[in-house]
Amino acid sequence: MMTERQLHILQAIVDGFIQSAQPVGSRQLSKLETVPFSAATIRNDMADLEELGFLEKTHTSSGRVPSEKGYRFYVDHLLEKEHLNKEDLSRIRGIFNDRLLEAELLIRKTADILSELTNYTSVLLGPDVKQHRVKKFQIIPLSADSAVAIIVTDAGHVEHRTFHVPEDVHPADIERMVNLLNDRLVNIPLHELDARLGHEMARLLERHVGRYGKMFTSFRQAVSSANDDDRVIFGGMLNMLSQPEFHDPDKARQVIHYMEDAPLAGMLLDFGKEGIHIRIGSENGHLAMEDCSVITASYTAGEGRKGAIAIVGPTRMDYGRVVSILDYMSRGLSRELGRLP
Amino acid sequence: MMTERQLHILQAIVDGFIQSAQPVGSRQLSKLETVPFSAATIRNDMADLEELGFLEKTHTSSGRVPSEKGYRFYVDHLLEKEHLNKEDLSRIRGIFNDRLLEAELLIRKTADILSELTNYTSVLLGPDVKQHRVKKFQIIPLSADSAVAIIVTDAGHVEHRTFHVPEDVHPADIERMVNLLNDRLVNIPLHELDARLGHEMARLLERHVGRYGKMFTSFRQAVSSANDDDRVIFGGMLNMLSQPEFHDPDKARQVIHYMEDAPLAGMLLDFGKEGIHIRIGSENGHLAMEDCSVITASYTAGEGRKGAIAIVGPTRMDYGRVVSILDYMSRGLSRELGRLP
DNA sequence: GCTTAGCACTCAATCATCTAGAGTGCTAAC
DNA sequence: GTTAGCACTCTAGATGATTGAGTGCTAAGC
Numbered sequence: 080m081m082t083e084r085q086l087h088i089l090q091a092i093v094d095g096f097i098q099s100a101q102p103v104g105s106r107q108l109s110k111l112e113t114v115p116f117s118a119a120t121i122r123n124d125m126a127d128l129e130e131l132g133f134l135e136k137t138h139t140s141s142g143r144v145p146s147e148k149g150y151r152f153y154v155d156h157l158l159e160k161e162h163l164n165k166e167d168l169s170r171i172r173g174i175f176n177d178r179l180l181e182a183e184l185l186i187r188k189t190a191d192i193l194s195e196l197t198n199y200t201s202v203l204l205g206p207d208v209k210q211h212r213v214k215k216f217q218i219i220p221l222s223a224d225s226a227v228a229i230i231v232t233d234a235g236h237v238e239h240r241t242f243h244v245p246e247d248v249h250p251a252d253i254e255r256m257v258n259l260l261n262d263r264l265v266n267i268p269l270h271e272l273d274a275r276l277g278h279e280m281a282r283l284l285e286r287h288v289g290r291y292g293k294m295f296t297s298f299r300q301a302v303s304s305a306n307d308d309d310r311v312i313f314g315g316m317l318n319m320l321s322q323p324e325f326h327d328p329d330k331a332r333q334v335i336h337y338m339e340d341a342p343l344a345g346m347l348l349d350f351g352k353e354g355i356h357i358r359i360g361s362e363n364g365h366l367a368m369e370d371c372s373v374i375t376a377s378y379t380a381g382e383g384r385k386g387a388i389a390i391v392g393p394t395r396m397d398y399g400r401v402v403s404i405l406d407y408m409s410r411g412l413s414r415e416l417g418r419l420p
Numbered sequence: 421m422m423t424e425r426q427l428h429i430l431q432a433i434v435d436g437f438i439q440s441a442q443p444v445g446s447r448q449l450s451k452l453e454t455v456p457f458s459a460a461t462i463r464n465d466m467a468d469l470e471e472l473g474f475l476e477k478t479h480t481s482s483g484r485v486p487s488e489k490g491y492r493f494y495v496d497h498l499l500e501k502e503h504l505n506k507e508d509l510s511r512i513r514g515i516f517n518d519r520l521l522e523a524e525l526l527i528r529k530t531a532d533i534l535s536e537l538t539n540y541t542s543v544l545l546g547p548d549v550k551q552h553r554v555k556k557f558q559i560i561p562l563s564a565d566s567a568v569a570i571i572v573t574d575a576g577h578v579e580h581r582t583f584h585v586p587e588d589v590h591p592a593d594i595e596r597m598v599n600l601l602n603d604r605l606v607n608i609p610l611h612e613l614d615a616r617l618g619h620e621m622a623r624l625l626e627r628h629v630g631r632y633g634k635m636f637t638s639f640r641q642a643v644s645s646a647n648d649d650d651r652v653i654f655g656g657m658l659n660m661l662s663q664p665e666f667h668d669p670d671k672a673r674q675v676i677h678y679m680e681d682a683p684l685a686g687m688l689l690d691f692g693k694e695g696i697h698i699r700i701g702s703e704n705g706h707l708a709m710e711d712c713s714v715i716t717a718s719y720t721a722g723e724g725r726k727g728a729i730a731i732v733g734p735t736r737m738d739y740g741r742v743v744s745i746l747d748y749m750s751r752g753l754s755r756e757l758g759r760l761p
Numbered sequence: 762g763c764t765t766a767g768c769a770c771t772c773a774a775t776c777a778t779c780t781a782g783a784g785t786g787c788t789a790a791c
Numbered sequence: 792g793t794t795a796g797c798a799c800t801c802t803a804g805a806t807g808a809t810t811g812a813g814t815g816c817t818a819a820g821c
Contacts, residue, residue: 139785227572229572332662480772
């Protein structure tokens, strides 16, 4: 239903448009060495491709532009992974050579490199801290009426929050509480913490610790308010501005606003599946993202520690290159994060 | 050398331009109730003001626009603080009512509110963590070859870093080291920490702890790499984009880039002095900031804990309103942060 | 001696008109 | 099936006229 030549021409058009951001015309195409057909022939095929819904015209006598369906077809059937050059590769390897011991630092760096290599915006979803297991509780009194609660997880993540301690609480009570916590709740995953605090700890404390009431409430509140937001990290937000499709500051604002406002985190999570996924334009399910494509790749840092890395760019983005980079990077990240505690 | 009327007209022009972003002409001005002079009179005064360097024309027959010198004069002599309305005030008070116990959270919220109230970008410089005093050291072993070092400061700030522990180090050695640290180095300010570690601790450890060498180096490195960057927090970056003077995406990029690239932190620090300071256009000392003004206000959260809050906007910004907001906010912040541990 | 009305002049912005260039669709010839 | 040719379309850019806001200057008015 589509000739070999038409496929070839479709590919050439998408490639051309990705490169120039300008509608590509038949005459222009026919001049390329890779497209040895006359302009008229190309025109005929273009007409067919348009009828099939893969191409669009911006106005009656303009060149063609890929439609969303066109991009989808290109991505599904015509995409050729770009072979990364030495410089890119060594750039990526560079961050792994640093042997960073903290997942968060590694992920931050990854975000920067990704956006620099692609010139688009990168969005990374760190491993879910809630899956970590408690390694140690600490409470450090600060003043007569406040203390810092610290939880260290098995992956070396540190959560901390200052909370209020009623004046009548004895330091020994605090110590007893910490000991109980460390005896009973070490090694449980963070997402269970609040429930466990509510059930068994409340009862235990009642028995062993004097006047624990208000302090415990305050502590529990502090500990449970660990924010999920930190999971999402951005790199190269500004790159958005340099894409011609976002020269309109209002459009740019909308897109950046949408990304920062976190539903993207959920979106990244959606890709529970392994591997690389591409969402084009309206497939992102939001008006602001109509002209954007999102490419995600998942990584795994040991059991239950999944995350995702993504690139957000215009629909007209360099899919081949981005897919290659994300693929290489996600593998590296899995390897490196798996190595950490 | 400048008549009362000229002052009045200068003020009206600056106010007008701030409001409309358009050059203001004599006819337009003469229509205002606050300027009861004929267009011709205004024209004459305008000509004088231009000769004095306070006004500029964008082209031979355009209205007038304040020059940098004009803004400076306006700010120094004509500025009237805006009386904040109830809504604004309650908005600001709102964050203080939350009674947050952590300086960082309070500052983050402040950044958001500031940018929302002004529609410009806010830049906050948190209190210098290096001035905090050590309250407690902790080291939590994570795995055979790594551990988390934690330092809690008297203000409840928590620094932590994962570091490498050579396999041949005995857990008891770690414990001994932590005990020594807590015996000797509690209550010193963080900025002295590295030096003290280098001097006395090295000697002490030599005497009391076996095979401490590599671990100590690793620990010291980890502890000393505490990053200064976190001191600067931004709010409302995107507001920059909605200012007509930054509709050119390239200009916007340059400004945002400049701000993120941290020399701004130094700039905020420059204002060691108390109170409110205004830098207009080229006074900021960087090409990218030519069209920007920066208004800073200092705050103090107890001895040695100084910080600054600032608004970055176009030179054409609403100085009166911003000054009022910053003034009110910095007082509140001083009060509130002083209350914290 | 200030202030103002009046007039000639300037410039940016807007609109219509025109042209060049790139592109299309269709038809007829190869 | 492929291509050359031709008539047609549409955008981008240039040109020119028009309008409106603004200026500077001069002379009249208070």
